[in-house]
Amino acid sequence: MMLEQCTFLPDGPIDESKFETLVTKTRALDKSGYGLIPFLQEQNYFYLGKSSTAVNRMRGYVYYSFSLTRTPDEALPYIYEELESGNDPYAIAAAALALRNAEHKSSHMGKMLMKALLNILPHDIYFSFNAYYQSWPLQNRTTATAEILKAFAWLGVVAKANLPALEILAANRKRRINNDTVSLISDVIKQIKTAGEVVIEDCCNSNPFGIIADSQLQRQVSKKRVLKRILLEDQNGDQIYLDKLLANNLTLLAFFYTRCDNPLKCSLTISNLAVIQSDLEESGIAEKVKIAAVSYDSFYDKPEILKVYGEARGLMPESGAKLLRVKSDFQELSSYFNLGVNFTGEIVNRHIIELYVVDRSGNILNRFQRAQMDNKSIITQIKDLLDKQDKEKASLFYKFKMLARSGCLSIVPILFVLLPKCPFCLAAYLSILGITGMQISPYFKLILPLMLVVMSVNLFALYKMGVKRNNFLPLHLSLVGTAAVILFRYLWLSRLGCYAGFFFLFAGIILNGLPFRFYSNYKLIIKRKKT
Structure with missing residues (x-):
């Protein structure tokens, strides 16, 4: 069952008894453990309005549920966080219990367990996993320290790097650890030293810094x-x-x-x-x-x-x-x-x-x-x-982009001044703006047919104006620009080519917005040069 397939997450705040029922139901129907992971996301509604004690109890119950199903790799960041930075004995013990049900062993697990052990020793307490709420007398009572040490024993030879720290604790020179705990630590040290299993480091889970790509x-x-x-x-x-x-x-x-x-x-x-x-x-x-x-x-x-x-x-x-x-x-x-x-x-x-x-x-x-x-x-x-x-x-592209960005502030008022008043010229302007906007869109390929229609409208508008003024220079420039945009956007991918196409398109539109007398004067100059 994938994360998004968990169908038991509520869409609003709920009480703890309802939460317990949902977690129990999820672990019964999903033995892979994936369905339990969404219950650990801090933003969920069912944590809203709860006390910190209640939140720790709820999360601890989810960790405990992994020990009854399976602990997938995707749950490990939550477990590592609890072991490394948690301060609630029940939640830490449940995280250590869940860790022992992981598919892989790694030295990073030993580092997290050692941090948890050092953090929890001064304020550990007794509790039980027999029921969601604690009731005295406790049945099958345990402590966070005991569950952490069991996790060390489960790691076996993988935890050998932690032996020096464990031996310092077992020496108990400052007499701050009770005799029962010292005895448990000594037993775990013996188990690690005599373990003969092959070390299999799981490289896929050695992400101690929580870095996301x-x-x-x-x-x-x-x-x-x-x-x-x-x-x-x-x-x-x-x-x-x-x-x-x-x-x-x-x-x-x-x-x-x-x-x-x-x-x-x-x-x-x-x-x-x-x-x-x-x-x-x-x-x-x-x-x-x-x-x-x-x-x-x-x-x-x-x-x-x-x-x-x-x-x-x-x-x-x-x-x-x-x-x-x-x-x-x-x-x-x-x-x-x-x-x-x-x-x-x-x-x-x-x-x-x-x-x-x-x-x-x-x-x-x-x-x-x-x-x-x-x-x-x-x-x-x-x-x-x-x-x-x-x-x-x-890079050259970055400099060109910055130049284009700074130039936009001066181009906008110029375009406003040159904005034509006739419907055909206005259609040409609007179509070229549509072409450039769609090039930027992340859905460009999906709207290609619409873009081709807009380009056609642009060329048709320029053609009609060319007939009217008897000059087709803006149309020719826009044809070159349109061809460049299509060519360099699909056949030979080139941003520089696309920008060149946009330049010709804008040049055609700007020339199209010039008054008719400009073209009349242009023709007179050409005729005089020929004669």
Whole structure:
């Protein structure tokens, strides 16, 4: 069953008992585990209005359900996120349980399990997976630590890189771990050392940084219009629209909120941005990259709170970084970036770690989601993107495009002045505008017949005007342009050829808009030269 085939997702908020029923029904009918993945998406309606405790319980039940079916590769990013950055024992234990049902083993799993173990040891608790709600006395009780250690044992020889850290814990020199846990750790160490299975690294799942390919992230031009409607306010109280914020440079755009109670998410995100800011300055590329962090919590995160929060974590606003809150259209912003966040009232009840690299036009070039930020990888990708941009700017096509773009401002009023008053000339103008507009359209091939009709109307209008003035120069130019557009758009693909075709088309139309006396004077000059 594919993700989109899961038919049990509700279209509005539901209570937890209904949620439990839907998850149970899904796992009973879909043993592949794919149908469970949509229940983990933070934006879903059934998380709306729930407390953080309820959200952790709901997500933990989904992780537990993977252990009863199968854990597909597509579920691993969610599981890794829970192990690496989660702080709820029940959800972490369920994630470790789901991991043991994965199809492949990898050393990255060991890294995530070790982070989870170190994070959860100080505040672990007992619970049970026997029922959705906990009821005492607990039957078959367990802990997050126990489930993580079972996952280490399942990894076997793949987890050998984690032995030094496990042995330090087993030594328990600071006496901070109880004897039962020390005994469990020692048993797992023995199992890993004696494991003799062959290591099979799954390269397809070794994506620790949550990087998504460029082709999956481009936003349509129509959606970019929302950037002009999203008003932001920075830590100094200055307001700016998102499209202006993104203008001129690459922007590293993160999301956070100051009331986040998980130090491994928002607080660490801002601290990492401070490190990246420093690295960019040392690399001499700080002027080419903007750093901005937008709060999920516009109600609470006033400018003075944002400023103190950023400075306390080393992010220096005076160096160009901005911490912002949304003054209008947060839903538009959330939809544009597909933010992984949900709310109960005005309070965030669940969110992911998310960082985007955005160009000056609002295109999302790269994003880092769920996994904790790897600063070196981010810096490397930024440098690669800047090198790519520099190469594009040095190309002849880019210079021609910029020249054409700057020339549009002066061409528009000239065309307005030359706009003819007669119906035939007006038809020619409108048809040429239609031709160029359809060339830009992504559905160009689908509307080819219509384009040919528009070209024919253009040529017919020029022919009628040529007969009327007894001069066919505009028609001849437009014929050349039409042929060039068709030839270089379909037979020999060439943007330069298409632009040349448009040039001849516009030249024909502009000449067609000149007054009749121009052609009369032109004929007199030609006759005088002949005589």
